Amino acid sequence: MSSDQSGNGAGMGTDDPPRAARPVHRVPAPPASLSAEDIPDGVLIADRSCRVVTLNKVGSRLLRIPEEAALGRDFRDVLPLHDLDGRDWWKCTDPYGGLRIRTRQPERPLLLADGREVLMSARYLRGAPNGSLERLVVTLRDARRRARGERNRADLVSTVAHELRSPLTSVKGFTATLLAKWDRLTENQKLMMLETVNVDADRVTRLIAELLDVSRIEAGRLEIRRQLVDLPERARKIIAGRVASGDPEDRFRLEVHRPLPETWLDADKIDQILANLLENAMRHGAGTVTIVIEPHEGGAAVSVRDEGEGIAPEAVPRVFRQFWSGKRRSGTGLGLFIVKGLVEGHGGKITVGHAPSGGAEFRFTVPVGTPEFV
Secondary structure, X not given: OEEEEOOOXXXXXXXXXXXXXXXXXXXXXXXXXXXXXXXXXXXEEEOOOOEEEEEOHHHHHHHOOOHHHHOOOEHHHHOOOEOOOOOEHHHHHOOOOOOOOOOEEEEEEEEOOOOOEEEEEEEEXXXXXXXXXXXXXXXXXXXHHHHHHHHHHHHHHHHHHHHHHHHHHHHHHHHHHHHHXXXXXXXXXXXXXXXXXXXXXXXXXXXXXXXXXXXXXXXXXXXXXXXXXXXHHHHHHHXXXXXXXXXXXXXXXXXXXXXXXXXXXXXXXHHHHHHHHHHHHHXXXXXXXXXXXXXXXXXXXXXXXXXXXXXXXXXHHHOOOOOOOOOOOOOOOOHHHHHHHHHHHOXXXXXXXXXXXXXXXXXXXXXXXXXXXX
């Protein structure tokens, strides 16, 4: 069921033919000079006299010392470091008095005075080859990020192993049975086994696709191939697919508020976003699932609403994290993480809140975008 509501004012409806777009050529601005504040890690720089001359804001927060309190002091007092065996790191390495052929210290875990673990690396800047040290540049990262990354990777391996075990066990069992007992099986038994193998192969394919999406999002390698996209038409296509697979047609409602702007988006990724949000609403929600498409601040907004219990306030901050799942544990828990990455890849935003009917509402916005010219 769908409703199409038109507003006043000039605008193009989704049934109008696309207008020819004219490429806009912009002259890139010259790059600004890089400063320590532009670096995402903590940075501490000491001069030839071992005195701190630079401490950026990230470093100040990490060391819990104001920048003005650090400047001019001996770097060893500002940044006391010990290795994991409790030895004073600066006494062991002696940056200023040690070997003059050294130019760097590779990153390694060390402990601050309060016991917090950080990842430290250093560069030795010398006035001449094998000369005295002119600048000691130390970079610091919170080791908790690495620990979280390692936990995420461990969780990913565990999740993948769990999700693969069931379909692969089924595929192995049925193929072994077919090979060993082909002549003794009826045609219906063979068909049932082959259909099950086909469904389980699709599950494995979907899991691999999800993992590739996660990898691209985390690595910043997500490619957006823009074209003129009719958002209501994409939503109708996704709903039609759900109905064709057996969901009742009256479970869905589409509302379109016009006039909608032309949107240049990646059609496949928009389908993926809508399909994931619809699947999430069907699996965890209840009642009618409503998709609302409307203009929004120079772009468009899409809301997917259900009539279930909604999401508990304490769970809202975790909804778009990897491996999050509601009360009904199912799937890999990667779907909403991927949705967020795809929306942000378009330059949009996604939020979760309460629907007017009391269930959950996932709402994402996308800018108009511009066509890509090769």
